[in-house]
Amino acid sequence: MADKLLEVRNLKIEATAYPPGEKPRDITIVDDVSFQLEKGKVLGLIGESGAGKSTIGLSAMCYGRGGVRITGGEIVLNGRDIRQLKPGALRRVRGGEVTYVAQSAAAAFNPAKKLMDQVIETTLQRGEMSKSEAEQRAVMLFGKLGLPNPETFGRRFPHQVSGGQLQRAMTAMALCPKPDLVIFDEPTTALDVTTQIDVLAAIKEAIADTGVAALYITHDLAVVAQVSDDIMVLRGGKTVEYGDVRQIIEAPREEYTRALVSVREIEHEEKKPAAEPVLRVDNVTARYRGTNFDVLKNISVDLSPGQTLAVVGESGSGKSTLARVITGLLPPKEGTITFAGRELSPDMASRKRDDLRELQMIYQMADVAMNPRHTVGTIIGRPLEFYFGLKGEAKRKRIQELLDEIEMGQGFIDRYPAELSGGQKQRVCIARALAAKPKMIICDEVTSALDPLVADGILKLLLNLQKIEHVAYLFITHDLATVRAIADSIAVMYQGKVVRYGSKSEVLSPPFDDYTDLLLSSVPEMKLGWLEEVIEHRRMESAGN
């Protein structure tokens, strides 16, 4: 029996909600959660937004964020309940026995101080090492985490290094005082997928080398499967399932866990390209006003009617700019856009109303894509009135038909967006686009802001609607799993260029170009040992060269 480090029993966490115009009331965020962690082991906490996973993670430091209170249960760390500790003793636990790595290291570092001073701050505070010893340890950790020039890295200020590097620096900061337990709170979520894999590998190696235990919090089951020994699945502040990683991934017991494991496994048969495309982007080059840098360079892609072209790339690849050029929000410097057989005017303002109607758009953040002062009825009804002159009862009937089509049914027509869930909001945006009877819809990261299961529902709806309405999608995303699920053809973008383009089967089969290979191999897969395989594979390849 290994040494027990942390045991949490019957944890209950509450907060006070302040609903407008009503009396404040207490709400339970975490209810009756228990788990334990042995020395040197990693426990993954997984769940969707609002599952209480960060709150539980921070409870291991007996810390409540923003008025959150731990109201029940025991948190036994190294043999004593830290809830009973006095403030001074608790401060020695924080930053000493237990340390924390935040999701956004960019915000978590003090902008006015050098990285080294921040990394060794707690170590010096505790008086266990001299300044030079602490700095040596920090440099050693920088090196272990794969940071460039570990000797001089610490002399920089936070804004002088990249996001991926900051995330590693924060890991070094957490490991520096030799803690027993590190809490990783979504440490790779804000990173691009090709950066994520490196940081993930670095974290995993650092955990193994230092023998520290960890709580690893994330919403991505494929990620947590790579680093954890045990996994706890949470939903609405309650435990759904708790077991070792193999059991959870390979033989989940609960329905909800099964859904999480099988997420993004949508079957979609690839369609053959048609003779006449609905959209042809021909040799488009574009730049933003006042800059002297082309964000898009000689882009040419086609989209067949009733099919889906997925445009894949990481942040800064120019994929969203392509959408702006097609919609006419950003007139291109060179090149033409042909839509439904006619060449579109480069500037939106001089396009014909039918061109505007047949080319619709759905946004990433449904929250800000709908006017919060309009009802669902007004939002969906406006295109009906604007393009088809529908009024009164006829309009209301059509709105209801559209609501049925997006599987929302009765009772939503007079509600405001603020009263809908995230998935429902995105569905209303889809209905608004459909109301215009478009030939094509541009979907800009429409599932990125949603929890995996909700995103799955939206993708299935979109595929279904494509069959019924025969509408084409230009689907912009950074997520390759989404691409696999819905694309007929794929364009991979990198630094403003299309580096690979063709049917889905062509693009996703070897031989690959370097970037596509990197991109494809970086997407976490829902299987144990995937991370090691990729790292090993890359090591062999670079040795081979």
Add this chain to the structure above:
Amino acid sequence: MTRLPIAAIIGFVITGAYFLAAILAPWIAPYGMAEVVGDSWAAPSAAHWLGTDSIGRDLLSRMIWGGRTTIFIATAATILSFGLGASLGMTAATIGGWVDQVLSRFVDLIMSIPTLIFALVVLSVVPVNLWVLILVMGLLDATRPYRVSRSVASDIVVMDFVEAAQLRGEGRTWVIFREVLPNALSPLVAEMGLRFIFQVLLLSTLSFLGLGVQPPMADWGGIVKENKEGLVYGIAAALYPAIAIASLAISVNLVADWILNRTTSLKGGRGG
């Protein structure tokens, strides 16, 4: 609709009472505006609830008539400054480009001189009357509603729902009145309340300095000027306008606060 908080009710009642008194002044003021009815600085009595002023006019009547002048000029100046400033600010935010640049730099320039100083400079050459006061106060203060409405509107203009409306092919009128304005209304109305208070304070200050409302017309700042000598003899007549101005300002503030809070709670509807 949620229930009105106590503070907002108090604000509405007091503000309403002042405006009502201003409108009904000819009927509710016991004496005429410039009517001399007694000794100078007579103590409060049944006939003169607040006593009389430096030359024997009924102070209560002066306060009511003065309130009428003050509130009328401040309201007119607010309407002018707000109408001009807010419409230019919204236009600048929605059109952008050089229109925005020119307007914004010009506003920066006007704001580089404190409003009171600028007003004094201008009032040193123009004849002072009611309409000049409204014009000068309204024009000089249009800079603040301009900035507020521009910044509120430019926050809204970049939202995806406005882009969606533009992509739909909606005209500028629809975008401004149906998409932007409903979302900007509450902060703008609250700002209007604050501008009104500022105008009341500015007018009182100008009148006190002898450059605002001219005698024998009454206004709150003028009443202080006329009766300030009395203070040395322990006569508090000059302080009544303080109570009037402060209570009006505070109650308008309470209403503005309520309007602002109402917006934020609507926006955060589902509350994280």
Add this chain to the structure above:
Amino acid sequence: MNTLLKLVVQRVALGILLLFAASILIFVGTNILPGDVAQAVLGQSATPQALANLRAELGLDQPAYIRYFEWLAGVLHGDLGKSLTNGQDIAAAIGQRLSNTLFLAAVSAIIAVPLAITLGLIAVRYRDRWPDKVISAVTLASVSVPEFLLGYILMYFLAVQFHIAPSVSTIYPGMSFWAKLHAITLPVIVLVLVVQGQMMRMTRAAVLNLMQSAYIETAELKGLRPFLIIARHAFPNAISPVINVVMINLAYLVVGIVVTEVVFVYPGMGQYLVDHVSKRDVPVVQACGLIFAAVYIGLNMLADVISILANPRLRHPK
């Protein structure tokens, strides 16, 4: 270092440009508007001949832009022109008054700034509890009463009823420093109260904003003592916003001082300006207006320069 210097130079250049533009605005304000200075000085009953003579004497028969450049050239050489009403040299008349005004402003600022920052920090420390609420209530009250009324209220109670301070702030050259201080007790209290509200509220907002940032949470999770969190992590980042708040409010003090001087018959710039506005003495008004505008523009510029200098992103470029 280069970008930093460039930004500072740009901001200073903008300040100078603004000052020039403001001088044009002041000049235009007093010249192009429908009023006629000569008419205003001599009154409605003046003979045409007298008007013509005065216009010639004032140079009003020349085009406006020439008069502007002559005025500007004079100002740049320290010649502010002569007063219309008594023919006095304006620069000489302003000298003593300006130093009186700066004395009053300095004493008020020395009291108001530390007080406002302390009260702002107390409001943050006891956020949403009674000290915070009392402070916001006082703030609301103080911005709801105009300066001159605040002055008379204090005069009525402190000077007339309780004889704590003199009701009129007479000072003259040769007075001892302490006598001067005693004389300006009431105007200082008024000015401190007037800028207090805003400065406190803005300090509170700036510090609250800072305390909610993620790096303060990081410091808490590092187990640092509250004192260290404030000293090492909050303070270095708070300097810039707080100094900004202070500068903006000192600029605001410029306005308050004009009225306060009139209330307490204090021989400073503000009283000089107001006196000559009612006498329609345009050269004096122009000169005083320009000086007030220069101080205001200068303080705002200083606030911006300090926040540029305090920004670590600009101090340590990539």
